[in-house]
Amino acid sequence: MTSRTVTLLDVARTAGVSKSTASDALQGSGRVAEATRDRVRAVAEDLGYRPNSAARRLRRSSTGAIGLHLPQTATRLDYYMNLAFGAVARAQEEGFDMVLLAPEGAAGGPVASRVDGLLVIDPEVDDRAVPGLLDAGVPVVTGERYLGPTAAPTGAVICDNAASLTALLDHVTERGARRPAVLAPAGTSAWATALRATAASWGRERGVDVALRTVPFAATPGEAEETTLALLRADPAVDAVICAPDGAAPGVLRAAAALGRPVGPGAPPAATTHSRQAPTPLLVTSCVDGTATRSAEPPVTAVDLRPAAYGRACAELLCDILAGRTPPDTVRHHSWALETRASTTAGPA
Numbered sequence: 001m002t003s004r005t006v007t008l009l010d011v012a013r014t015a016g017v018s019k020s021t022a023s024d025a026l027q028g029s030g031r032v033a034e035a036t037r038d039r040v041r042a043v044a045e046d047l048g049y050r051p052n053s054a055a056r057r058l059r060r061s062s063t064g065a066i067g068l069h070l071p072q073t074a075t076r077l078d079y080y081m082n083l084a085f086g087a088v089a090r091a092q093e094e095g096f097d098m099v100l101l102a103p104e105g106a107a108g109g110p111v112a113s114r115v116d117g118l119l120v121i122d123p124e125v126d127d128r129a130v131p132g133l134l135d136a137g138v139p140v141v142t143g144e145r146y147l148g149p150t151a152a153p154t155g156a157v158i159c160d161n162a163a164s165l166t167a168l169l170d171h172v173t174e175r176g177a178r179r180p181a182v183l184a185p186a187g188t189s190a191w192a193t194a195l196r197a198t199a200a201s202w203g204r205e206r207g208v209d210v211a212l213r214t215v216p217f218a219a220t221p222g223e224a225e226e227t228t229l230a231l232l233r234a235d236p237a238v239d240a241v242i243c244a245p246d247g248a249a250p251g252v253l254r255a256a257a258a259l260g261r262p263v264g265p266g267a268p269p270a271a272t273t274h275s276r277q278a279p280t281p282l283l284v285t286s287c288v289d290g291t292a293t294r295s296a297e298p299p300v301t302a303v304d305l306r307p308a309a310y311g312r313a314c315a316e317l318l319c320d321i322l323a324g325r326t327p328p329d330t331v332r333h334h335s336w337a338l339e340t341r342a343s344t345t346a347g348p349a
Helices: 008-015 019-027 034-047 053-060 078-093 109-114 130-134 161-174 190-206 221-234 249-258 307-322
Strands: 065-069 097-100 117-121 140-143 155-159 180-185 211-215 240-243 283-286 301-304 330-334 337-339
Touching (some): 008 019, 065 078, 065 109, 078 117, 078 307, 161 180, 161 301, 180 221, 211 221, 240 249, 307 330
Parallel strands (some): 065 097, 065 117, 180 211
């Protein structure tokens, strides 16, 4: 095609179908054979077709916008900012604008009049806005399950958070830890609830006494440092600390340094005298990867939750539901990866 704008009629002619069939195929509506639908979409992609979002909104009486509700602590956490960027990028590919909803007072009819659908990320049972959002009269996709008693969302994208913490606990014990500790998040989100429950169940199943401490959902490095100092002073046998909150792990490293505990199995011991035993090395990991864990000294082993991809997945599910490509009540799963670094793996002396 030339540099002019590619139209729906161009797609229809190239695919050998009528304009109405091409429209139904691209929107996931109508009674169009799957092979035809696939052919039309492939032609549209090859031609670089982009739907006229204004005309599309008029046809379906939509607002052309999606609402995004994040936890109140999101503004200072890298994880949620990366997630939001991923969601915005995917929504824009479908011709939707993204509206960031205020943490408070975002419930009820006014929301439904401004957006076609909602993304509610890490909904907490005690977040007063969430019940109203779930009952706003538009499709709602949650990032993680909602554990509250009100209406269920239209769809959800979930991670296996129990598996990710299990992987961290297994990782540190495979590297010699005998008394692991978990700084688990407070709160009523599915993520926080799963981590606290998993820390307890993992210990029971393996006969290992896991030291469980609760810290704020968005604990700062200072709060993590304070908790870790108290933990290690009260229980010097702790030889691994798994820090849950995003960005808080450097506080654990500062606490270890303050107490003379070398970090990592290959770390050289602190200076000792003949009358004093060398301090036990401490393994440190995080449940959320990010700039803080990658740039720490030493770099911290962490679970990469792939937040930008997670945001894209949430927006994609909502767009699929809005377009009729996916039925309501769909639950999709998002994968994570364990990134091992010097805080738990032997390195050069």
